[in-house]
Amino acid sequence: MKHTDVNFDTACIHAGQEPDKLFGGVSVPIFQSSTFAFEDADQGAARFSGKDSGYKYTRIGNPTNAALEGCIAELENGTAALATATGMAAISTVFMTFLGAGKHAVSTGSVYGPTRTLLEREMARFGVESTFVDSSNPENIKAALRPETALVYIETPANPTLSITDIEACAKIAHEAGAILVVDNTFCSPLLQKPLDLGADVVLHSMTKFLNGHSDVVAGILVAKDAALIKKMHGVLCQMGGTIDPHQAWLVLRGVKTLAMRVKTAMESAKKLASELEKHPKIEWVKYPGLPSHPQYELAKRQMSGPGAMISFEVKGGVAAGKKVMDSVGLCTLAVSLGGIESLIQHPASMTHASMGPEARQQAGITDGLIRFSVGCEDYEDIKKDLFEALDKI
Numbered sequence: 588m589k590h591t592d593v594n595f596d597t598a599c600i601h602a603g604q605e606p607d608k609l610f611g612g613v614s615v616p617i618f619q620s621s622t623f624a625f626e627d628a629d630q631g632a633a634r635f636s637g638k639d640s641g642y643k644y645t646r647i648g649n650p651t652n653a654a655l656e657g658c659i660a661e662l663e664n665g666t667a668a669l670a671t672a673t674g675m676a677a678i679s680t681v682f683m684t685f686l687g688a689g690k691h692a693v694s695t696g697s698v699y700g701p702t703r704t705l706l707e708r709e710m711a712r713f714g715v716e717s718t719f720v721d722s723s724n725p726e727n728i729k730a731a732l733r734p735e736t737a738l739v740y741i742e743t744p745a746n747p748t749l750s751i752t753d754i755e756a757c758a759k760i761a762h763e764a765g766a767i768l769v770v771d772n773t774f775c776s777p778l779l780q781k782p783l784d785l786g787a788d789v790v791l792h793s794m795t796k797f798l799n800g801h802s803d804v805v806a807g808i809l810v811a812k813d814a815a816l817i818k819k820m821h822g823v824l825c826q827m828g829g830t831i832d833p834h835q836a837w838l839v840l841r842g843v844k845t846l847a848m849r850v851k852t853a854m855e856s857a858k859k860l861a862s863e864l865e866k867h868p869k870i871e872w873v874k875y876p877g878l879p880s881h882p883q884y885e886l887a888k889r890q891m892s893g894p895g896a897m898i899s900f901e902v903k904g905g906v907a908a909g910k911k912v913m914d915s916v917g918l919c920t921l922a923v924s925l926g927g928i929e930s931l932i933q934h935p936a937s938m939t940h941a942s943m944g945p946e947a948r949q950q951a952g953i954t955d956g957l958i959r960f961s962v963g964c965e966d967y968e969d970i971k972k973d974l975f976e977a978l979d980k981i
């Protein structure tokens with residue numbers, strides 16, 4: 588049953604899932620099996636030749652993984668999806684599928700640190716060239732295109748600058764140049780942004796974040812409207828080996844059931860916290876897509892159905908003062924990652940984006956004093972009290 592005729596919150600609970608055919612279990616069973624028995628040798632051969640679509644080996648496909656893929660494909664308004672062991676496994680699969688010696692990629696400069704490092708260092712070893720631009724102005728992407736550009740990669744809102752990129756404009760630019768547009772939708776989740784509807788060819792997530800939402804799983808996913816793109820990436824993933832484990836897939840399925848309520852709760856707190864922070868005397872600046880002071884506030888309103896739960900800010904007194912805040916929080920946890928039910932605070936320049944190096948960070952607008960706050964689902968007053976008491980310690 589497709590769930591396209593129900594509201595998003597309902598689809599989070601049901602999409603891709605039917606009661607189990609054997610016993611009627613309401614929760615999708617965890618098929619914790621690496622391999623699947625064939626009735627006879629002919630059936631085994633038919634499965635490997637593709638004549639029989641039954642399961643054969645979990646690196647290639649598994650029913651629990653398929654339920655999760657069906658669920659996220661529906662939530663993103665795609666037709667097919669491919670779940671991966673981590674978000675980086677999804678990103679490396681898309682790069683290994685659509686890039687190769689002599690090809691060129693254009694990417695948002697401010698992306699998750701290892702994504703940039705993967706393109707800049709590892710893909711470069713295989714003859715792939717990459718150009719990083721401030722994609723908040725799509726003209727910068729256009730200017731960086733080359734005849735050999737095969738892939739345009741954007742992250743919006745970007746980690747950790749929260750810069751916003753116009754997906755529709757980038758899709759047009761990429762397609763005119765014969766390239767595909769890949770969008771990392773991790774910061775929004777499909778509740779707030781649907782890149783495939785805006786023309787993106789592939790949307791991906793670190794499901795470690797909002798989709799799973801409980802800081803207890805690492806996982807990733809790729810989604811497309813064109814199932815042929817997913818088939819191509821599936822072929823590469825099967826050789827590369829970054830398949831998700833079925834137990835992990837089941838945990839994400841369970842997490843997704845509460846996606847809409849978690850993101851809405853965290854976002855309501857983030858909206859209040861961002862405007863309170865902006866007024867606070869010890870704050871230098873706040874970047875949050877829901878504040879009119881955000882440089883792409885109008886675009887964010889148009890492209891996203893809500894401003895999300897991620898806030899970046901800098902305190903007066905720079906890095907030393909920022910460290911004092913991070914060392915002083917109690918309820919909020921000093922840890923990387925984001926999108927969990929717990930509020931998390933971290934320092935990108937020395938943590939998530941340290942691998943980029945100072946020059947790339949400066950070019951991407953990631954200042955040394957930037958603090959990233961992932962607003963969780965704790966009571967708003969408790970979050971505010973904890974953070975504001977930490978600010979008082981400066």
Ligand code: LCS
Pocket residue numbers: 673674675676699742746771773774792793794795805806807923924925939
């Ligand atoms: N894309 C984005 C936007 C991310 O923030 C991350 C991880 C990834 C992809 C990679 O996903 P993973 O392989 O970790 O599942 N971001 C992290 C962060 O900001 N702090 O810790 C991890």
